[in-house]
């Protein structure tokens with residue numbers, strides 16, 4: 001196998017959903033960063049990207065702003081486009097329509113206008129849902145659904161989990177058929 005390093009950044013240890021798997025599979029290759037704003041990751045990468053042998057490739061996967069920052073750093077350091085790779089997740093860009101959700105614990109009804117995500121609407125009402133990517137990728141914001149049919153727009157849930165309809169990612173997913181009731 002070709003030598004490699006894996007640089008894994010997350011906002012807090014509880015958001016490092018893949019860490020156990022990665023350190024099991026390739027313990028010597030993983031470098032971690034607890035990083036609120038990306039500065040630690042970029043500082044670590046700046047050091048590593050400057051001394052890689054010719055022919056080294058850089059592959060980036062994660063939230064778009066992070067990928068843009070890392071690839072921008074690599075370009076600044078002179079990495080050619082032919083050695084830069086990224087994986088963008090093809091999120092569902094279907095038009096947004098307004099909808100409402102009800103919270104099971106309080107019976108509170110929350111309106112979600114088309115310009116907001118469900119996660120943003122919950123936050124606006126002071127309801128905290130853990131999140132990481134806000135792009136339907138990481139699964140961190142997974143929220144149980146007790147009634148209604150979600151309009152799944154994430155790339156995290158499996159086909160079976162989508163079909164079950166008992167959870168959704170409020171950072172991107174919306175309502176296909178209401179009333180949508182969340183176990184919050």
Ligand code: FES
Pocket residue numbers: 130131132133134135136137138139140141142154156169170171172
């Ligand atoms: S915050 Fe990552 S899937 Fe919602």
